[in-house]
Amino acid sequence: xxxxxxxxxxxxxxxxxxxxxxxxxxxxxxxxxxxxxxxxxxxxxxxxxxxxxxxxxxxxxxxxxxxxxxxxxxxxxxxxxxxxxxxxxxxxxxxxxxxxxxxxxxxxxxxxxxxxxxxxxxxxxxxxxxxxxxxxxxxxxxxxxxxxxxxxxxxxxxxxxxxxxxxxxxxxxxxxxxxxxxxxxxxxxxxxxxxxxxxxxxxxxxxxxx
Numbered sequence: 001x002x003x004x005x006x007x008x009x010x011x012x013x014x015x016x017x018x019x020x021x022x023x024x025x026x027x028x029x030x031x032x033x034x035x036x037x038x039x040x041x042x043x044x045x046x047x048x049x050x051x052x053x054x055x056x057x058x059x060x061x062x063x064x065x066x067x068x069x070x071x072x073x074x075x076x077x078x079x080x081x082x083x084x085x086x087x088x089x090x091x092x093x094x095x096x097x098x099x100x101x102x103x104x105x106x107x108x109x110x111x112x113x114x115x116x117x118x119x120x121x122x123x124x125x126x127x128x129x130x131x132x133x134x135x136x137x138x139x140x141x142x143x144x145x146x147x148x149x150x151x152x153x154x155x156x157x158x159x160x161x162x163x164x165x166x167x168x169x170x171x172x173x174x175x176x177x178x179x180x181x182x183x184x185x186x187x188x189x190x191x192x193x194x195x196x197x198x199x200x201x202x203x204x205x206x207x208x209x210x
Contacts, residue, residue: 008137008138008139008140011142011143012139014143015139015146015147018146022147022150026150026158029158030161030169033169034167034170035166037167038167038169038170042112042167042171044109045109045113045116048100049120052090052093055089056085056123056124057127058206059205059206059208059209059210060078060082060127060205060206061078061127061128061130061209063078064128064131064135064205065134070135072194073201074201076196077197077201077202078127078201079128079193082124082128086120086121087121090117090120093113094113097111100113112168116174119175122175122178128191129182129189130185132189133189145181145184145188149177150177152180153176156172156176
């Protein structure tokens with residue numbers, strides 16, 4: 001366990017450094033191709049999605065990592081809660097997008113909000129999968145997934161910016177990163193949810209996670 005933990009910490013550090021390096025390079029390139037206004041629009045949307053993401057997680061991932069004898073029932077319950085909350089909150093943001101656009105007096109925020117907020121739903125599919133890797137102290141796999149997703153999504157964002165998509169390049173970069181990362185987490189985990197909800201698991205996980 002000691003050896004596994006040391007390797008896990010090392011790979012976690014590599015993951016952070018690699019992600020920062022790729023993000024830094026891609027951000028510099030995109031900053032030359034896009035305007036501050038483009039970043040401002042995405043920043044507005046990020047205010048709402050960041051709050052929703054915290055609610056979707058609900059502390060369930062932390063509760064699962066803390067629980068030594070987490071069962072398949074616990075994982076299934078957490079997966080269902082994360083997914084249902086993401087769909088509900090996405091529906092709320094989708095319906096409220098015209099109000100957001102009116103408040104900031106930017107009509108383009110309607111479509112941008114509705115599309116970019118899909119990332120919350122995509123991310124909900126990845127929460128339990130990443131938690132399972134974390135419980136196994138498998139940061140090596142997580143580092144590989146992060147690196148591949150960051151490089152590929154960065155290429156997508158730059159390609160879209162070069163071809164004149166403007167602010168949508170940032171949306172494309174974010175969504176492609178989340179899609180690829182989620183797909184790879186499912187591929188490497190080989191865990192499939194059975195959609196079984198347990199009230200006992202819910203109360204236990206929520207009791208700590210909230």
